[in-house]
Amino acid sequence: IKMAADGDDKRTPDEKKLFELVEKGTNEAVIAHVKATKVKVDCLDTKGMTPLQLAAFRGNKELCEFFLSNGADVNSSHHENSYSALMFAALSGKKEVTRLMLEAGANVNHVNSVNRTATQMAAFVGQHQCVSVINNFFPKEEIEYYTKPQGLEKEAKLPVTISPFLCTLINFTNLHPVKISLFIQAHPQILIDHKKVCLVLSRLVEKNMKSRETNDVLAIKCHFISTVIKLAAEAREKDKDNSLNGWIKKLIRGRDEDGFLEFQERLIRQSIKEFPYASSALLQQLVRQIAPVKIGSEPTALSLLIAAVNGQQFAWDSFEGCDTCGEPKAAAKCSKCKMAVYCNQECQRLHWSTHKKQCPKLAEQYKEKEQREKEEQQRKAEEEKQKEEEKRQEDEEIENGTESKLEDKPEHEHETSDCCCHPPTHVIGELDGGKELSEEQPVGGDAGKKNNDDKNGDTKVLCEGKDSQQRREASKCDDEKASDKVCCEKGDNQGCIIES
Ligand SMILES: [Zn+2]
Ligand SMILES: [Zn+2]
Ligand SMILES: [Zn+2]
Structure with a gap:
């Protein structure tokens, strides 16, 4: 069966191959193909999509980087x-890809054909981390302004070499003081020129609080980063090896009795207290949240600060973050207690001097937790067994004709969530209550797979009529039966059984 779209496909064979490879091939194959054929990286598929947009939608960072560096x-x-590519990136849910598009100069105000921005689209499909990445993005031009002498200045406020690092720092979503300190340790120029850096940061605070459109998220962020840089620089100057190690150790050192990071907590509270614009609504909200919490209790000032500048969702996600620097998705565990988690060995090494006091206690807790989970599993298995027994009895009754349960079984044979009967545009279409966008064609290969929340789910699926075949092609239906046979094409919403 030929795809309907084939008729108006004006792509060259090389271009067609490029899209196929981005969709299904390895990154190496894509790169080799582009290099060998010199195919235009901004060619379009039948829906006007570029290879970069497709790679963004698939959340493929490496390919996005490749296309961008080749002029996409x-x-x-x-x-x-x-x-736009930013919209596809945000829909993919990949923070890094979203950020990459922003760094490449993506226009955040661009709207789609029904007037939605990338953040609105991402928020609708629940990609809150991408929403926060876009909302918090600080364009490099804002910093570059300070690298040129303004007015009567003989010298610019900020050395050109520092500006990209400072921009990266301001774009952090994780404001953990250890994370900030590790970054400035890796870029010591920030420390050496800390007076200039802090001056520029205070200008940014002022600018964002005094302009007509105030941005207290960015202002509070810049203020806090400036606090950490200032204190770290002072600690470094006092340190006899001129290093940040002592400062970072101090940040990580927990209280003897419970390991609570009291120094960090006080530092963050102090910094918030010193924010110069008391009228800021965000500041007042933060103070209201922090004031009633006793030092040593939850929530910590850090978690409230991160939630305030990134939105609630991010704070929740980072709860399981690295015990040293707070980065989310920390995958390495302390082998002794299996409770402490880290990004890598470096973070574990830094944490050990304070963690070793808590490790045995945590190991106890882990054992208890394991025991509880074991019991829970046994209980569930027990329940499962009982259910099966009940079902077996029911089945027997049905066989004996005492009760018929076959009536409400759906007639439709393909019930997987990515079957042809769920148009892959579903998730996008719903953005507008399914009205304006209902005619929309699929946006890309796997869009249909986002259909998990379909209320009809697995219980009842209705035939979509003659479009089903096309939709099945577009959604790459995994259902074997659906792949080589045709839908009934009745379109009468009576449910369809696949016929050959
Ligand atoms: Zn870490
Ligand atoms: Zn441990
Ligand atoms: Zn069907």
């Missing part, structure tokens, strides 16, 4: 629904 236009807008 991050703001290409030939897609039939005016989706």
